[in-house]
Amino acid sequence: MRVLVPFAAETPKTRLESVLSPAERVAFARAMLADVLRAIVETGHEPTILATAPLELAAPGLELPDDVATAVSVSVDERPLTDAVNARLPDGDATTADAVAVVMADLALATPDALERLLTGTADVAIAPGRAGGTNALVVRDPAFTVDYHGASYLDHCAIAREVGATIETIDSFRLGTDIDEPEDLVEVLVHGRETDRALAYLRKVGFELDDRDGRVGVRRDEQSMTETR
Amino acid sequence: MRVLVPFAAETPKTRLESVLSPAERVAFARAMLADVLRAIVETGHEPTILATAPLELAAPGLELPDDVATAVSVSVDERPLTDAVNARLPDGDATTADAVAVVMADLALATPDALERLLTGTADVAIAPGRAGGTNALVVRDPAFTVDYHGASYLDHCAIAREVGATIETIDSFRLGTDIDEPEDLVEVLVHGRETDRALAYLRKVGFELDDRDGRVGVRRDEQSMTETR
Known part of the structure; x- marks a missing residue:
């Protein structure tokens, strides 16, 4: 199975702009990408980063360790996500070898x-939905299926699968259902991140910690850390 | 196993006040409760509603069908959630019969x-975490374990389990991880609700539908429906 990891290489994670500087967003996005790649490699697959711009595996903040880097390749495609993914979906006889998985790079x-x-x-189609109707990860084993990532893509992907007569499985996973897009999502990394995760380490390094002072759980950032890293 | 479903019977779902009237919030909360109870009954268990005030199983909006109602009982406890649950946790020899599950009533x-x-x-302790460090559902098989629902309760519950030497399992479920608290959560009911779900039917009845006009998926409410049901 081919496993694609789409990655916005140039201006990632713009919705985190209220809490992270542009340089910090690049570093954090790369840390999440590194974690996702490592998890995929640990399942025995060899992921391909589907990047919107050229990206070195040794780039600052990404810096994949050798055992992960040897399993990872990069494919650059400047087209919108939907077009870039559709160009790489199964076009053959839907054998297992021809199946394609698409795993978002922000599934920290x-x-x-x-x-x-x-x-x-x-x-034929397996989908791990995200919040608000998103498609966080999917597997395509039917060459008649195409993706459409605009809008409530989970519902659209279910509809497309039905149209082409493909069987659908929905993967009920909190971990795959949590994409890190908004400042409030950083809570999830601090709560559920594993000690070996680069994204968790990065957030701690730049001063984030859990904050439940007002009775609800959010994040706060240490001002000193902010000054040092900006 | 005993299965408890804590339910704020009097002023439920206050964080939905910007989109639902008080009467609507009661009706919607009861519809979600009915769905949760039915799902539990379908697993072969007989749930107990742990209510903050007396509640009739035939109450308007709840109106449990006979096959569900016969399996459901109500226990009234006016104390805060943590105290009410702790009073009902295993106190015996932690046999399977003595295990207690706690499933929140808003897991639509x-x-x-x-x-x-x-x-x-x-x-010994199984936890389905919710967003922002919450504990949406758990199973307690160790009489030494106690709950504390304040703050980031998922982390607290893991810490309490470790303190008493209890083994922990985290249930990785998008469905159990999604509690319906805020207006933006209504999207999840509209996207993932099953056609037989009362909560989905209620939201549609009062005029909610998906809205992705601004490129992100939210909900909008038909003004005509709002006038009719308020």
Whole structure:
């Protein structure tokens, strides 16, 4: 199975602009990408970064360790996500070897266990939905299926699968369902990140910690750390 | 196993006040409760509503069908959630019969399949986390364990389990991880609700529908429906 990891290489994570500087957003996005790639490699697959611009595996903040880097390749495609993914979906006889998985680069909570549940099914289309109707990860085993990432893509992908007669499996995973887009999502990294996760380490390094002083759980940032890293 | 469903019977779902009137919030909360109870009954368990005030199973908006109502009982406890739950946790020899599950009443996406994953484990403590460090559902099989629902309760519950030497299992479920608290959460009911779900039917009845006109998926409410139901 081919596993694609789409990555906005140039101006990632703009919706975090209220809490992270542009340089910090690049570093944090790369840390999440590194975590996602490592989790995929640990499932025994060799992921391809589908990048919007050229990207070195040794780039600052990405700096993949050798055991991960040897399993990872980069494919550059400047087109919108939907077009870039559709150009790489199965076009053959839908053998297992021809199946394609698409795993978003901001699934900072993805673990090998959660990914195994996605990657080992037999349905023609397997989808791990995200919040607000998004498609955080999917597997395509039917060459008639195409993606459309605009809007409530989970519902659109279910509809497209039905149209082409493809069987659908929905993967019920909190970890795969959590994409890190907004400042409030950083809570999830601080709560569920594993000690070996680069994204968790990065947030701690730049001064984020959990904050439940007002009775609800959010994040706060240490001003000193902010000054040092900006 | 005893299955408790805590329910704020009097002023439920206050964080939905910007989109639902007080009467509507009561009706919607009861519809979600009815869905959760039905899903639990479909797993073969007989849930107890742990209510903050007396509640009739035939109350308007709840109106449990006979096959569900016969399996459901009500226990009234006016104390805060943590105290009411702790009073009902295992106090015996932690046999299977003595285990206690606690499933929140606003898990509108809960399905029998997702609940089975929670209820059929063997760990001393099984937790389905929600967003922002919450504990949406848990199973307690160790009489030394106690709950504390304040703050980032998922982390607290993991810490309490470690302190008493209890084994922990985290249930990785998008459906159990989605509690319906805020207006933006209504999207999840509209996207993932099943056609037989009362909560989905209620939202449609009062005029809610998905709205992706601004490029992101939210909900909008038909003004005509709002006038009719307020």
